[in-house]
Amino acid sequence: MVVFCPMPSEIIEGDSIPLRGEFTPPGDKSISHRAVILGSLGEGLTTVKGFLSCDDTLSSAKAMMMLGVPIEIEEDRVEIKGKGLFGLNEPEDTIDAGNSGTTARLMSGLLSAQGFFSTITGDKYLRARPMERVVRPLTKMGARIWGRDGGKRLPLAIQGNRLSGIQYRLPVPSAQVKSAILLAGLYADGETEVIEPSPTRDHTERMLSYFGIDFEKNGTSVKIKSQKLLKGGELQVPADISSAAFFIVAAVINSNSEVLIKNIGINPHRTGIIEILKQMGGNIEILHERELNGEPVGDVLVRASTLKSAEIKGDIIPRAIDELPVIAVAACFAEGETIIKDARELRVKETDRIKAVTTELRKLGAEVEELDDGMIIEGKEMLTGAKCSSWGDHRIAMALAVAGTRAKGITEIENAECVSVSFPGFFDVMKRLRN
Ligand code: S3P
Numbered sequence: 001m002v003v004f005c006p007m008p009s010e011i012i013e014g015d016s017i018p019l020r021g022e023f024t025p026p027g028d029k030s031i032s033h034r035a036v037i038l039g040s041l042g043e044g045l046t047t048v049k050g051f052l053s054c055d056d057t058l059s060s061a062k063a064m065m066m067l068g069v070p071i072e073i074e075e076d077r078v079e080i081k082g083k084g085l086f087g088l089n090e091p092e093d094t095i096d097a098g099n100s101g102t103t104a105r106l107m108s109g110l111l112s113a114q115g116f117f118s119t120i121t122g123d124k125y126l127r128a129r130p131m132e133r134v135v136r137p138l139t140k141m142g143a144r145i146w147g148r149d150g151g152k153r154l155p156l157a158i159q160g161n162r163l164s165g166i167q168y169r170l171p172v173p174s175a176q177v178k179s180a181i182l183l184a185g186l187y188a189d190g191e192t193e194v195i196e197p198s199p200t201r202d203h204t205e206r207m208l209s210y211f212g213i214d215f216e217k218n219g220t221s222v223k224i225k226s227q228k229l230l231k232g233g234e235l236q237v238p239a240d241i242s243s244a245a246f247f248i249v250a251a252v253i254n255s256n257s258e259v260l261i262k263n264i265g266i267n268p269h270r271t272g273i274i275e276i277l278k279q280m281g282g283n284i285e286i287l288h289e290r291e292l293n294g295e296p297v298g299d300v301l302v303r304a305s306t307l308k309s310a311e312i313k314g315d316i317i318p319r320a321i322d323e324l325p326v327i328a329v330a331a332c333f334a335e336g337e338t339i340i341k342d343a344r345e346l347r348v349k350e351t352d353r354i355k356a357v358t359t360e361l362r363k364l365g366a367e368v369e370e371l372d373d374g375m376i377i378e379g380k381e382m383l384t385g386a387k388c389s390s391w392g393d394h395r396i397a398m399a400l401a402v403a404g405t406r407a408k409g410i411t412e413i414e415n416a417e418c419v420s421v422s423f424p425g426f427f428d429v430m431k432r433l434r435n
Pocket of ligand 1 (some may be wrong): 029030031033101102173174175176177179201321322
């Protein structure tokens, strides 16, 4: 029997309709993951407002519930009855991280230090992604972890153990790996030090500090000692700059656009997209800067602009890593040749994003050359609407939708429902701003 599974697609009308208006994107995904994980380890009640309720963060919340933490989620509000650092229980079943690398890697760090056995897996995309990068340092700390492909892939089986602090230099910049080691370090004997090759997002450190944990941060080194107590509290999550990114680019590339995107987290480790687009000539202003629970926040005003090409490489790459697919879309309309280099990590994201972006943008008539660690894009006036595929990757689906806004005619994005991984209402916001 042949079973036909229709792949829900989305249609984007092209022809450069301007985007106008204001909106607040959903909560920051990285901070929402950390809120449910650290809130669960807190003493007493943690309440979270502005939580991003999407497939990925719900994977983290369900994981913590499986460890015995009572968590109630009502839209963007979450109540966590923290169990303290030492109150988690052995899960009765395998933890499913779904599509979420952050869940799989942070949880591996936490589970390594617990006095029980657990298993963790994910969807077919996550099962193909590298886990050795967390397994190796955690094993050095004394963790006992088994996994497919010699411990390189999910599912992982973790027998919690007494850990010892290590000094670990990350071979590639990764906030997920840094955070996994720091979570294990909360329990390890002695001192745990993580040294990054270049700085990555520091939401774990900021939230640990907000919850009363002491550690030493010096340049790209973080040192932490074992802890007895983590305080719960009230958290407000800013809106996600990675979700705002799609509308920042859409407004920049379509004439007569003006969009105010409110309450955006502007942590300096995440604002690479704004710096890159400004360098390309993007008219972007940050207004009303303020702070929420130790995280900087602002409103971002974006106006249509004429873009020129840029060379994007080096330390800015980790600060714009999730936004590179949509930056590639901006480059399609910039005068000259844009080069993106040093971005090999894109090959091990939810999908191989270098291949996905190159293949799909070419279908829309873009001139994109694939490099081992990036791409070269020649700007042009307009793309041409076509049928393309998300490759099951939320950020590819949204980047293609943005490309479709400045294409002649209709762009159809197959398998577009994957936007629910990080931005469930994405297509509704797009329609509203283009009306
Ligand atoms: C994340 C870190 C980054 C990023 C991911 C979220 C996090 O991954 O790409 O979307 O929340 O720590 P890496 O740590 O693999 O670079």
